[in-house]
Amino acid sequence: MIIAVDGPAASGKGTIARALARHYGLPHLDTGLLYRAVAARVLAEGLDPAREGDVVAMCDFDESLLESAELRSDHIGKTASIVSAHPLVRSALLQRQKRFAQQPGGAVLDGRDIGTVIAPDADAKLFVKATPMIRARRRHDELKRHDIDVSFDRVLADIRARDDRDSRRSEAPLRQAADAALLDTSFLSIEAAVQKAIALVDARRATAG
Numbered sequence: 001m002i003i004a005v006d007g008p009a010a011s012g013k014g015t016i017a018r019a020l021a022r023h024y025g026l027p028h029l030d031t032g033l034l035y036r037a038v039a040a041r042v043l044a045e046g047l048d049p050a051r052e053g054d055v056v057a058m059c060d061f062d063e064s065l066l067e068s069a070e071l072r073s074d075h076i077g078k079t080a081s082i083v084s085a086h087p088l089v090r091s092a093l094l095q096r097q098k099r100f101a102q103q104p105g106g107a108v109l110d111g112r113d114i115g116t117v118i119a120p121d122a123d124a125k126l127f128v129k130a131t132p133m134i135r136a137r138r139r140h141d142e143l144k145r146h147d148i149d150v151s152f153d154r155v156l157a158d159i160r161a162r163d164d165r166d167s168r169r170s171e172a173p174l175r176q177a178a179d180a181a182l183l184d185t186s187f188l189s190i191e192a193a194v195q196k197a198i199a200l201v202d203a204r205r206a207t208a209g
Contacts, residue, residue: 001026001106002121003201004114007128008174009077009162010135012185012193016128017110019194020201024108029100031111031118032080034093036071037061039079049079052086059092074143074150081162084112087171094118112166115177124204125180126197132159134186 003020007013014030021028041058042049049055070076083089094117101107101119109118115125130138136156143150166174176182181200185193 001123001205002101002119003106003108004119004122004125004177004180005108005110005128005197006112006114006116006126006174006176006180007110008112008135008166009081009159010139011128011130012138012190013110013126013128015190016126016183016185016194016197017108020197021108023198024201026106026108027100027103028108029097029110031093031097031109031114033066033071034096035080035084035089036076037065037068038089038093039076039083040065040068040071042083043076043079049082052088055083055086056088056092059089074148078158078162081165085165085169085171090171112174113172115180116175117172120177123208124201125177126183126200127176127180128183128185128193128197130184130186132156132163135159 001024003026005013005017005020017030018028038055038058038061039049041061042055045058047054097109097118101109111118115122115127133156136152136159139159140152140155143155181204183193183196183200188196
């Protein structure tokens with residue numbers, strides 16, 4: 001069984017995808033980490049993330065890089081949002097994601113183009129969203145927990161900028177697949193959101209069966 005979980009930054013898609021993977025006993029891939037790994041290499045080499053030719057050369061990296069805690073940092077996240085807009089970068093990472101999705105037994109993948117590009121034939125698709133204000137509040141609280149001092153207004157502006165880049169890029173823009181179930185987590189607890197996600201996946205499996 002392949003489960004595709006898409007949505008914008010800080011919508012809760014990663015938390016939900018990990019919970020679904022545990023519930024159904026499936027491997028999980030946060031595809032955003034691939035772009036964060038590329039971003040980390042770009043920054044380490046002092047390259048310009050806006051130069052596609054420089055960035056695509058950084059797409060061949062060792063799998064162990066995905067275990068680095070540094071990839072979760074905010075500055076790498078911002079750079080990842082820039083590098084992920086390059087068509088050649090998305091193309092370079094495409095097969096890596098498809099192989100993960102198509103492994104025996106299936107998998108859970110989360111990102112922004114899983115249900116539309118990576119696994120369009122997924123058995124179940126979710127599109128997870130929340131309002132920009134709530135997503136910014138979640139991200140701001142997360143940064144504070146890590147003792148990162150940044151204003152809420154700056155976080156909100158960053159969320160909106162990422163949404164704009166992700167939805168307007170020419171290659172695999174962020175959008176809800178026509179057959180994806182919508183899950184709005186704006187006013188749901190983590191537990192409630194996970195239970196809703198499981199119910200949506202089970203309903204899709206029952207319909208398909």
